[in-house]
Amino acid sequence: MSQPAIWLGVSLKMYFSYQQTLTWCRDVAELARRHPAIQQGEVGLFVLPAYPAIPAVAEIFADTPVRFGGQDVCQAENGAWTGEVSASMLQELGCSLAEIGHAERRRHFHEDKTQIAAKVAMSLRHGLTPVLCIGEEQEGEPAQAIALCQQQLAEALDNAGQQGLQGSVFFAYEPQWAIGAPQPAPDSYIRAVCAGLRDLQTPDGIDLQVIYGGSAGPGLIQRLAGDVDGLFLGRFAHDPKALAQIIDEASALLKEIR
Numbered sequence: 001m002s003q004p005a006i007w008l009g010v011s012l013k014m015y016f017s018y019q020q021t022l023t024w025c026r027d028v029a030e031l032a033r034r035h036p037a038i039q040q041g042e043v044g045l046f047v048l049p050a051y052p053a054i055p056a057v058a059e060i061f062a063d064t065p066v067r068f069g070g071q072d073v074c075q076a077e078n079g080a081w082t083g084e085v086s087a088s089m090l091q092e093l094g095c096s097l098a099e100i101g102h103a104e105r106r107r108h109f110h111e112d113k114t115q116i117a118a119k120v121a122m123s124l125r126h127g128l129t130p131v132l133c134i135g136e137e138q139e140g141e142p143a144q145a146i147a148l149c150q151q152q153l154a155e156a157l158d159n160a161g162q163q164g165l166q167g168s169v170f171f172a173y174e175p176q177w178a179i180g181a182p183q184p185a186p187d188s189y190i191r192a193v194c195a196g197l198r199d200l201q202t203p204d205g206i207d208l209q210v211i212y213g214g215s216a217g218p219g220l221i222q223r224l225a226g227d228v229d230g231l232f233l234g235r236f237a238h239d240p241k242a243l244a245q246i247i248d249e250a251s252a253l254l255k256e257i258r
């Protein structure tokens, strides 16, 4: 089966309790089982729950095409890294993704470009698709955002390129000023930046899917009309009905543009 034309990813961050996470995932699994666009592989769905919920989430999504992964991953293979979770353990639990470099981790945990590049390489080495979060801090011109993202992307993929690692990377373009906001960045801004990001060069064997995150919700995917490969959702996917609506919109958009 070919790759989905539109990807919808959801990070649950630390919003839900354990039981709330399982309830939400059961609703999403049910949605995935009955939605033709998900079942036919036209729209892809992935979920990033908190670490302790991963084994239960794996069971819930077992008979669905929904992918799941960690909200972070350790840069080291294994050893004396208290509190960290290795790429190999994520893989062992059935994860196929690892989120890396989210603005909140850069802000609260001072993650830097060296750690991020090491995490990307470690993920690819273990067959995990990095969900690499990049975006400018302040609102400016699209050209400035593209230049900054280009530099951050090159730094993040540097180790992987040098090691000849191959695989897919979700490039989650998240302007930091639009995360946790009442609404996403303006449509024209997102379209201009994402169109530029899709043209960026990557090391041989690494392909990018550009998805937009930052207060994304119902209505946005159709307004971006094919300039992005998908959305990276947070709060506005907490209501499963809203997520169902976004899947419907993605499916309708594919019918329009094909």
Ligand SMILES: O=C[C@H](O)COP(=O)(O)O
Pocket: 011, 174, 178, 179, 180, 181, 213, 214, 215, 216, 232, 233, 234, 235, 236
């Ligand atoms: O991980 C998801 C993004 O940071 C977006 O979160 P948000 O939609 O709640 O702003």
